[in-house]
Amino acid sequence: MQATKSGICWRLFLFSCVFLESLSQDFGGQTQFICTSVPKDMDICAATLQNSVPGEDLKNTVMQLQETVFQQKENIINQKETIRELTSKLARCESQNSAEPGDARPGGRRKETGTKNTMGDVSRGxxxxxxxxxxxxxxxxxxxxxxxxxxxxxxxxxxxxxxxxxxxxxxxxxxxxxxxxxxxxxxxxxxxxxxxxxxxxxxxxxxxxxxxxxxEKGQRENRPLDKFQLTFPLRTNYMYAKVKKSLPEMFALTVCMWLKSNASPGVGTPFSYAVPGQANELVLIEWGNNPMEILINDKVAKLPFLINDGEWHHICVTWTTRDGVWEAFQDGVKRGYGENLAPYHPIKPQGLLILGQEQDTLGDGFDATQAFVGHLANFHIWDRKLSVEEIYNLATCSSKAQVGNVFAWMETSLDIYGGTSKWTFEACRQLN
Missing domain, CATH: 1.20.58 (Methane Monooxygenase Hydroxylase; Chain G, domain 1)
Incomplete structure (x- = not known):
């Protein structure tokens, strides 16, 4: 009987120690054990009870502590569930207030998602x-x-x-x-x-x-129709100018213009020409940290232009379908050339020429991140490759300079939208 009692006491004592250690760990505390010397022949249980509370009280205390711990754990579980539920609701609210990102497009150009209005704008918050x-x-x-x-x-x-x-x-x-x-x-x-x-x-x-x-109270000026510039003050998807007539089929071309911008990163898209079935038939774009590029039938050539310094620059790009040979001129000086740019592919007719925006679809799909920011003037297109001398005359405002035989810079040839404005501009005055 004595042995049985001693065994029970030992198990109760060990259970109390293990349980108290677990309780201490659950609440981040550190366990401390107090050792008391016991005579060799003395009953351990008796010694334990003698130095603590009576046996029945010790058992009750342990049970109360155990019940307290269980209650605390249950409270913690309930609180965690509440936190998870609130976090989920917050995430849903944030997702409803956030705009959906655009889908990535090949070549680094992004296509907007959403419903567009007649101005080309995308629905947003x-x-x-x-x-x-x-x-x-x-x-x-x-x-x-x-x-x-x-x-x-x-x-x-x-x-x-x-x-x-x-x-x-x-x-x-x-x-x-x-x-x-x-x-x-x-x-x-x-x-x-x-x-x-x-x-x-x-x-x-x-x-x-x-x-x-x-x-408006004053005299009006009768200025020449070609002495103007277009200004695109903001990077939006609704400011642009539309050329009233389409381009003809071309087996060679020269595109020239005056540009002024300090936009960063990239000046955007000075012009884009789209035809049915091909949005990137002819595009000039500098987007993000990429260099300026010329696209013909969605084929790309990188151009060595550096123009986003806030100064006026004259740029020209020539191209022929035979071997896809191209040349790039800045301020009358040849800066680069190459070949194999859409070889033997003629520029298709019956398209839409837009100034200031890049088209993802014919006349639509404008992306604000690709919009041109700055000033544009004297935009001309020829259906042949201009000579080095002819391009130099354009850049230096020579009296021998010619105007585009496919598209010539005239106010009556453009419709403007979204707040794009026209201002008086004379290229020769900028050089003096």
Whole structure:
């Protein structure tokens, strides 16, 4: 009987020690053991009970501690479940408020996803849309302030002529802003921030209209139709110019223009020509950290141009379908050449020529990250390869310089959209 009692006591004692050690570890503590000397012939259980609480009380204490630990573990499990549930809800909310990224396209060009409106814009979140429109209005405001200063110093002659062109574009922009804000408010009633932004936008538009009215009080200038530049102040997917007529079939070509930009990274897409079934029939693009490229039938040649320094530069690219030979000129100097660029592939007719945007589909699929930012002027296209002397004459404003026989730079040859503006420009004046 004594042996049995001693065995039970030993098991209870060991169980208490193991259990207390486990409890200490669960709560991040450190276990400490207190050793007490016991005479050789003395009953261990008796000694243990003598130096602690009575046996029954010790057993009850252990059971209470065990129950407490179980309750704590259950609480922790419940709390973890709650945390997981809240984390899941937060992730869903964030995913609903985030725009879906575009799909990667071959050659490093990205195709936007979403629904496009008639301006080529992609549907986006309310805050993004209003922010971008506000930026556009701010840019218009800055250009008008510059015009006022120009008007005071030039008797309002050139300024008033240019403001007629901006008037219609601002009217279109106003309709676009109000339409989008109304659709946002109808879809999400009670959005106070969007309502406040609408008020600010309407106020800005009213101020712009008043300034235009004041500037229109004066004599208009009858400037030549080729003495102008296009300005693309923002990297958007709705600012562009469209050439009114298509290109003919061409077995050789020369494309020349004046460019000014300090955009980074990459100046964007000065022009793109798309035909049915081929969006990259003829494209000039500098996107991201890539060098400027010329694409013909989606085949690529890298061009040695360095133009994003905020200065005007004259660039020309020549190409012939025989062996796909190409040459690149900057400021009248030949900078590079190559071959095997879409050899024996003629440039197809019945396409659409866009200035300022890269087309993913015929006349659509614009991507803001590939848009041209800067100034463009004297854009000409020939259906032959110009000589080195002819290109030099163009870059130096020689009296012998010719205009494109396929496309010549004229205001009446273009339609402009989305806030792109026209300003007086004379290339020869830039060189003096």
């Amino acid at each position: 309310p805050a993004d849309t209003l922010t971008q429109l506000s930026q556009t209005l701010q840019s218009l405001k800055q250009r008008l302030e510059n015009l006022e200063q120009f008007s005071r110093s030039n008797n309002s002659v050139q300024a008033n002529s240019l403001k007629d062109l901006l008037q219609s574009k601002i009217d279109d922009l106003e309709k676009q802003v109000l339409s989008r804000v109304n659709s946002i408010e109808e879809g999400k009633p009670g959005l106070r921030n969007e309502t406040e932004q609408r008020g600010r936008v309407e106020s800005t538009l009213t101020s712009l209209h008043q300034r235009i009215t004041d500037l």
